[in-house]
Amino acid sequence: MDPRLQQAIEHDDVDELHSFIVEEPKLLDRACKGPFPNTPLHVVAAAGKTQVAMEMAILKRSFTRKLNPEGYSPMHLALQHEHYSTVRALMTLDPKLIRVRGRCGITPLHYVAGKEGDMEVELLAEFLATCNSSINDLTSRCETAVHVAVKNHNLQAFKVLLGWLMRVYRTNILGWKDQDGNTVLHIAASEEQLEIFKLLIGCANVNVNAKNFQDKTALEIFQDPSGDQDLAKRLYRRERQARFFTPTLSLSQFFSTKPTVYEKCKMFLGIRNESARNIILIMSTLIATASYQAALTPPGGYWQDNFTNTPANSTVVSANTSGIAIGKPHHAGDIIMHGSQLSMFTIINSMVFWASMSTIWATAITLLPDSALVLWSIASFGIAFLTTIEAEFPKSQQAGEYLVAIFYDLLMTTAMGLPLYVRVTYVGVVKRIDATGRHPGNFLGTKDWK
Template sequence: MATSLAKKEERKVRDTRLEQAIEHDDVDELHRLIVEERKLLDRASKDPFPNTPLHIAAAAGKTDVAMEMAIMKPSFARKLNPEGYNPMHLALKFQHYDTARALKTFDPKLIRVRGRCGFTPLHYIAEKQGENEPELLAEFLFACKPSIKDLTSRGETAVHIALKNQNVEAFKVLFGWLQRVNLTHILKWKDHDGNNVLHIAVSNKQPKIIKLLIKHADVNAKNSEGKTAFDIFIENPRHNQNLEKRLRPKRCSSHPPLSLSRFFSMELTGLEKYEFFFGFGDETARDIILVVSTLIATATYQAALSPPGGYWQDSSSNPSTNSTAASIENSHQAGDIIMNGWSLYFFSVVNSMAFFTSIGAIWATAIPLLPRTNMVCIAMVILGTAFSYSLVSQFPKSEAVPANLLGGFYVSLVVAGLVVPLVVWRNHARIVNRIDATGRRVDTLLESKGRQCER
């Protein structure tokens, strides 16, 4: 009995010393205590929702001790206390931004840990106004790009939170970031009330923000009350005819909004059939196709520049009279391909088939990822045109007619390869952009494969 009481007394003393070590940010004392009792930190964190020593250190802004404990017990950094906060939430709550930055450096994914009401540290800092908060918000975005896609329990993005709290500086940071990383489609997402960020900006009477959002948000979108941003605007007239005109929904009776369930019930779009047919939904297969296609394109292009037999090094002109069939066949200019007749046609056609098939595969892989792969498609067009010209221009004069026919065919092939996939992608995008799904991420439907960011 006495031994048990003595142990309890020792634990109380160590707990007090641990509190003092945290208060004085004393890393050495922390390690001395752990040497004395190996399970010291675990003993203080047995509850399902513990207020761990790391929580206490982060709330107090004791960065050195907090980082030491985060290194020794990484799991503490993700645990929520009874109030629904993890250590980074607490550091932000009490404005200990140096501690929050240190934890962000230790593990950038902590920015995505959902706490009370689904708020991540990014949501939390987007809500706060002040001189230091915009810089910290920018650092969070830079450290963890996927965090901008996280939603609260009410389906709100960080942009929703910033606008609902009329935090203009935070909105500017978030909006600028979305533009730079090409994620402005997030501005179309709705919260659980069916409001996108444009609805909120109109409700809060923020004309400057409305002007920025009109280009990126959906003016036709309706909230759960069936109101568009224009409907909300005219309920509270602001005598701004320009804004009223730009907010007016675009009437398009032939293309009404499309529910997500109805979209799934529809037949596969041309782009989706195309993806399944070529197997581009499988990233491993796509990587193999790209590598092999690149090698084939390189080899066949080089073969066009250095054909079998090579080129004539000198010129030979036909005599004006007494010409024979043999002399016509042997007429050539320096730089012409030595091959002629059916051997030349066979080589040109087979080599070109291999080349255009390879760049077509590269092109086809890039189509589902449009518009981010615009430059790849443009580069393939230029490459195909250059190949056609370099091959056909080296034909002997005696083969001018077949050369022109092949050149026309190659150009037609390049144009068709550009136009057809773009039309298929455009039709798919037109359907997907009609989807009106509250709180759902429909943006991934425009990608070859929906990807969820690792947490």
């Protein structure tokens, strides 16, 4: 390396670096020839000279991702020499540097996941918060950061990873397998890491029946070093329950079967064109709002007074210009429309409301579990609509009220309860699948978590 460059690095002096570059514009390029160069940024990062390192990274962004002959990037070298301020500085410049694969496919995230220490654990949390997608990266042995933490008996790092995975709904990564077919649970069992094993068993998305490539489950591998018989019994009960309700299917066996009812509905109802889906949802929402407003303010409105003194022998009922009877006994707040007209209006309006809400429901159910709150809101809205209908019917027409309520209940149960039941059944089938889970997203390829 040019002595002038070494001097600027040693002094960590940005101004000095630029003065030398003015004298020799190709000063940085001259030191990084070859396919795996040991660039000046590698030297600076290993030395922990943060200011010069950042300046070089800004001037030569390509340096940040280059691997030296040993297979390490500048961030790898900064981590190895515990220059964490340099690591954080590089991370602020480009968060994707956390995903750079070095020797054996190890990323900076894998490195800190395997190293014990309070500072390393804090840096691990910062990596996860800064670059969510880094959790998808695998080593050359198909290991996730969670695999690395467990194999290195790093309980602190494992707890950070587990807590973060729960918060971002990515606990499916706990089921990913390494090149030997071992999930994190298999490794915890074989390494006799009791505390990690208990934490994993308590996690709802961990499949205790997943088998490695030696055809063994984690429960078959596990031997409790503390002799806790109660734990063994609890695990045994969980295993029996899991085997009874969710016998394991291989991915090929699942794909060999016919699509489930939910998959057929999703293929039929799923709208991949986002613009079309937005238009459908907007129109359905407007129709639902209009029909709900019609239920609140029906044609003719409500009586504003009380009238109970109809002559005993009178059979004549006067009418207003709209043809609505005004001589019948009534109470203030009762709906003016009556008889078959009221029943017909309520049934048709309810069907329109039901159709629009069902459209929203059908669209949202294909986006589960992200749309769970939408589905509950729709159900609550439907209950409010039914309550409005029941409240507006006059007491003299209770029979019609009951018929409309039963009719609407059947529609809502069919439109909302049945799809939800089909979805729950489908989830039960999916949980039976024992696959490697090495790729982000779900196994059908409809999601890509970036």
